[in-house]
Amino acid sequence: MTLLAIDDLVVEHRSPGRPIVRAVAGASLSVGPGEVVGLVGESGCGKSTLARAVCGLNPVTEGSITFDGQPVTPLGLRRRKLTGIQMVFQDPYASLNPRRRVGDQIADGLRTSGDTATAPADLLERVGLPRDFVSRHPHEFSGGQRQRIAIARALAARPRLLIGDEPISALDASAQSQVATLMRDLAVDSGAGLLFISHDLSVVRLIADRIAVMYLGRIVEVGNTAEVWANPRHPYTQALLRAIPKPDGMGVLPAELPGDVPDPADPPAGCRFNPRCPQVMDVCRDKEPDFGPVACWLHEPK
Amino acid sequence: MTLDITDLKVTIGGKEILRGVDLSLQEGRVHGLAGESGSGKTMTGLAVLGLLPHGSRATGSIALGDRELLTLPPKELNRVRGGEVAMVFQDPATSLHPMLTIGKQLTEHMRHHLGVDKREARRRAVELLGKVRIPGAEEAYGRFPHQFSGGMRQRVAIAIALACSPKVLIADEPTTALDVTVQAGVLRLLRGLCDELGLAVLLVTHDLGVMSAVADEVSVMKDGLVVETGARGQVLREPAHPYTRSLLDSLPDAGSDPAPAPRSEDS
Numbered sequence: 001m002t003l004l005a006i007d008d009l010v011v012e013h014r015s016p017g018r019p020i021v022r023a024v025a026g027a028s029l030s031v032g033p034g035e036v037v038g039l040v041g042e043s044g045c046g047k048s049t050l051a052r053a054v055c056g057l058n059p060v061t062e063g064s065i066t067f068d069g070q071p072v073t074p075l076g077l078r079r080r081k082l083t084g085i086q087m088v089f090q091d092p093y094a095s096l097n098p099r100r101r102v103g104d105q106i107a108d109g110l111r112t113s114g115d116t117a118t119a120p121a122d123l124l125e126r127v128g129l130p131r132d133f134v135s136r137h138p139h140e141f142s143g144g145q146r147q148r149i150a151i152a153r154a155l156a157a158r159p160r161l162l163i164g165d166e167p168i169s170a171l172d173a174s175a176q177s178q179v180a181t182l183m184r185d186l187a188v189d190s191g192a193g194l195l196f197i198s199h200d201l202s203v204v205r206l207i208a209d210r211i212a213v214m215y216l217g218r219i220v221e222v223g224n225t226a227e228v229w230a231n232p233r234h235p236y237t238q239a240l241l242r243a244i245p246k247p248d249g250m251g252v253l254p255a256e257l258p259g260d261v262p263d264p265a266d267p268p269a270g271c272r273f274n275p276r277c278p279q280v281m282d283v284c285r286d287k288e289p290d291f292g293p294v295a296c297w298l299h300e301p302k
Numbered sequence: 303m304t305l306d307i308t309d310l311k312v313t314i315g316g317k318e319i320l321r322g323v324d325l326s327l328q329e330g331r332v333h334g335l336a337g338e339s340g341s342g343k344t345m346t347g348l349a350v351l352g353l354l355p356h357g358s359r360a361t362g363s364i365a366l367g368d369r370e371l372l373t374l375p376p377k378e379l380n381r382v383r384g385g386e387v388a389m390v391f392q393d394p395a396t397s398l399h400p401m402l403t404i405g406k407q408l409t410e411h412m413r414h415h416l417g418v419d420k421r422e423a424r425r426r427a428v429e430l431l432g433k434v435r436i437p438g439a440e441e442a443y444g445r446f447p448h449q450f451s452g453g454m455r456q457r458v459a460i461a462i463a464l465a466c467s468p469k470v471l472i473a474d475e476p477t478t479a480l481d482v483t484v485q486a487g488v489l490r491l492l493r494g495l496c497d498e499l500g501l502a503v504l505l506v507t508h509d510l511g512v513m514s515a516v517a518d519e520v521s522v523m524k525d526g527l528v529v530e531t532g533a534r535g536q537v538l539r540e541p542a543h544p545y546t547r548s549l550l551d552s553l554p555d556a557g558s559d560p561a562p563a564p565r566s567e568d569s
Contacts (some may be wrong), residue, residue, distance in 0.1 A: 011564045015413075042481045042483060043481055044451075044453065063463070092556060175339075199481050199482070200482075201482065213367075217404055239483065240482060240483060242480050243482040243485065243486040244484045244511060245485075245486075245509070245511035245512050245514060245515035246511055246514060246515075247510035247513065247514045247550065247553060248317070248514055248538065248539070249514050249534050249535040249536075249537070249538030249539040250514065251514065251515065251516070251517075251518075251534055251535070252514075252515060253486070253489060253490050253493060253515050253516065253517055254485070254486040254489065254511075255486060256483070256486045256487045257483040258488070260451060260453075261451075
């Protein structure tokens, strides 16, 4: 039983005078209830666009997104019926309204879900903040506290799917794993699914049940977190993991992945990773591997 | 030239931020400074350059060779700052001027500090861009920061810091804003430059992995004090202070790391 099913999703950004950019070029992914899926990749690979499309914030060009059997429609000006998906954004300095008290902002979420029994203060308590913070304004809080408030606001609407779009990258290092673990615990406790987007693999590894690795608009590898971490199969995943420096005191410089992410407006022919791949073969330059769970010609399903 | 910090104390608005920090940087060595946010890592870096916020008082001693930086008159401090001691900041998107070409940003202080003419400054700038491995250095000279990716911008920021051949480089979380794959490249670059130019580098970072990869000596800070200093291998493998141990223990189980990185030859 899947909660969210993304099937062959294509999202294009069009801007006048520029070539069309395929930010997401045929990605498939699913999230089940109570499941935490971590989506990782370098900046510019289309992770955020995918998340925004799931929320209906970006129009879908091709493919489909189904939530609970219903297609996700673009978010318009009218009142929205689909409040089962809630998002926590990257920058808590920009995502909270600076002119309203945090309690009022959380109350918006409660009203959406028709919840009259819960008070905004209860939600603050759940994210680990004192109850009397409801009458304060966002500027009185630090980044980590603001992100907790943003999480409380998202939870107030009783989502069945919570999306975190780099929710920890604007935070201090010491607050990062705390906030990530909090998001995981709250989502799992309420039985909701969590799609957690981050470029920080070490945090994703802490909280995710499954990891999806994205490269240039496509999901290149999906798998159980422990398996992917212990035995990465796609050369890109291997390169990503090798680039993480280890705190072993040996003074080993992390391995470098040569080259830059190609321009998504003009992706390379064949496999999108072929210009940077250390194990490139002839077939990689001609045909794009469009199978899963590892989209690589080395791991073609028989 | 070495940089010696002894018993550095900084107070801001009556609050003691640094409570007696001792550090010593040697040329050709990377000294890592670790600790949680709020422990005073960045303040230590800023104090060396006299960039502490307004209303702060610093006592103790910061000695560059035989000069005392804390009591240096502003005019002479300006000669040290950017000339002999340079800094690389965390976020290259905000530390570079968005409306000046990187060429302008690379040559401005070079002409001021070194008194070279325009053509010579340009020649040096292009050479520096090549040294930090910016592809197409000649064309890159005339571009603006927004035309570069994050990793390239940080390389430009490093080039700017190196322009006047400093003796000491202070790098404040230089790779925190970057992707891991890009981080690997920038770390290699920093290590290479340190070895090649004999720089004394103070690397401020919260990431013990980064620390382990490039630092020779490691100091751990907590609440404005250095609680432990020692060689990299010793601090990270056999920490003597309980706080260092708790920092290492809080890392997600480093023992089971797969995908062994190939040993680097160029370190």
